[in-house]
């Protein structure tokens with residue numbers, strides 16, 4: 266029997282392009298995930314979160330959605346997804362999918378219509394502004410993927426807002442029709458049996474209604490025009506932030522045991538980060554926020570202790586603590602620290618109350634990939650820099666020691682890391698000190714100890 270979210274101890278994040286390819290095209294797919302459910306079951310995993318697999322031109326590998334209700338052919342079909350869902354449920358594993366509510370792809374039919382003319386009924390689904398008198402951008406907001414956050418649409422003579430790539434226009438959440446569309450999309454997947462959603466990039470769901478300039482950072486980084494050169498006091502956390510989160514999460518009330526977990530990185534420049542967690546967590550009883558503070562915390566017991574306690578202290582009511590060490594946007598934990606420290610931090614993470622999140626491959630100690638500039642595929646990478654690219658943490662899962670690590674029979678979309686840490690090697694040596702054995706032991710312990 267599948268447990269309730271409250272009693273679940275672990276969530277395993279799968280980046281579907283990199284988990285298991287079954288079609289021989291070098292890219293992972295849904296059937297690949299289904300085929301590996303027994304592995305996850307043996308590991309002691311009780312829920313999976315699958316990063317986007319929806320129809321998409323893949324300029325941000327699925328975080329640019331062109332159809333929220335279908336599967337991109339790269340990953341398979343809706344029927345493949347239904348099979349995955351029922352096979353997971355048969356093993357008592359819950360399935361969480363990714364909801365990308367704040368922007369679509371520029372290929373989404375809404376945007377294609379919206380940009381066709383100023384009086385198109387879909388125009389107000391997006392954020393449009395006139396140029397300033399000199400023709401420049403409406404304000405100084407920067408995109409999180411680099412450059413300005415505004416793109417001039419030549420046909421209609423207005424700028425549209427894109428908080429990420431220009432191929433990801435921001436949706437206008439102040440428009441009730443957009444909010445209705447999004448809650449209907451959540452219902453579509455919940456009706457199918459999906460158990461929850463990880464909700465992408467929620468900080469931009471509400472913005473300053475006056476579109477004021479962001480304040481310049483008094484201690485700017487080297488690049489004084491970059492995103493970090495500004496304090497984001499106007500482009501995010503607008504006055505309707507909690508209201509919109511609450512509206513979205515209230516769909517859970519129509520179903521039994523559904524949960525949303527918000528992607529959320531509190532912003533130290535905007536005040537008390539644990540107070541910001543509290544605000545998100547309190548948005549709705551069936552909404553939670555990932556604890557991501559480990560990614561930049563110093564190696565210091567007291568800092569770690571107080572950050573964890575602060576977060577737990579704010580996670581009151583029905584909120585579930587979700588403890589993470591990394592994800593598809595953060596360098597691998599073994600590479601940020603070193604193997605021993607990463608092992609210790611994983612140990613701690615696996616014993617936290619609430620839900621411990623495991624990013625695929627972290628259970629075998631996968632390291633950041635080593636990529637040449639020509640191998641970089643992520644469009645967010647500054648000047649194709651192999652040092653800062655998110656591709657480093659997205660390399661193929663290392664199942665065994667064959668040439669493509671058992672991930673694919675063909676050259677994978679990103680190169681396999683050359684380190685020899687694989688699921689097979691770890692299981693065959695049976696070394697109880699290995700990262701995999703530690704995960705297996707503690708995840709099993711969690712399954713049998715509901716207090717964790």
Ligand code: NOJ
Pocket residue numbers: 325328329365429465466528593594
């Ligand atoms: C956060 C996601 O985790 C990241 O991968 C994506 O690029 C941005 N949001 C935009 O959707």
